[in-house]
Amino acid sequence: MADLDIDQALERRLETLDEDVGTCCEDLPRLVEDARSSSSFTEHLERYRAIADEKRLLVLAMLARSKTLCACEVQAALGVTHATVSHHMGTLRAAGLVESEKRGKWVFYRLSDDVNLPLP
């Protein structure tokens, strides 16, 4: 337990659990470390944070149905300012969920190829 920051009360609690139920918590620090140190943990978290907004999930669901959307179409769909659209799409792009392509004045967005998160 040296790797986990727990007080004495919690330590006693874990020991009682072990005696009561026979659950061995010696692997707990390793379990935590395995889960958290995975290089994909940060990437998973970033992707989930990006998708966990109603407006952004709506855009992704629409992109799943339509090849591309222009920024102004996204704006019309979401009912927010262009600045907010830009902010949201920047978040999705940074998380690797969408890709953008500029054609003259117009910016088009599409789903990234490697999006493995289920969409409604």
Add this chain to the structure above:
Amino acid sequence: MADLDIDQALERRLETLDEDVGTCCEDLPRLVEDARSSSSFTEHLERYRAIADEKRLLVLAMLARSKTLCACEVQAALGVTHATVSHHMGTLRAAGLVESEKRGKWVFYRLSDDVNLPLP
């Protein structure tokens, strides 16, 4: 466009886009409605919101590796108070991502069977 709340400037913008690039936006309201009215939209959003927290993602990643975790083990792993653990696990349970089982004084959590979201 009658179903979307857009001002005249945005309407002109969409028309210019149509003339410039030949993108037909007549299907946009339907696209929005299809995406948003899906009964799974709300469920997807709730699940993504539940998973998009670092502490909660860590718990799920740990549960993916270990059959069950006791509340006190979760507390030791996260380094927060028991009340915060209870709050977080309540969120995961409400989203259908974990199930809980009480054995005497102890509460054990495990991944729900139908979790289809990739975990690190």
Add this chain to the structure above:
DNA sequence: GGTATATGTAGATTTCCGTCTACATGTTGA
């Protein structure tokens, strides 16, 4: 029954993040 213990709930506080306005940058056409 009373006490100790584990965890759920409520409310206050702190932190995080969506949204806007204003400004900045890039593209187009006269």
Add this chain to the structure above:
DNA sequence: TCAACATGTAGACGGAAATCTACATATACC
């Protein structure tokens, strides 16, 4: 070149959510 237009960036603001302390409820044991 300049003006119009599309969209990216910065900072302020307000609401949502994580976190804590305190209280409440349930279980176990003497």
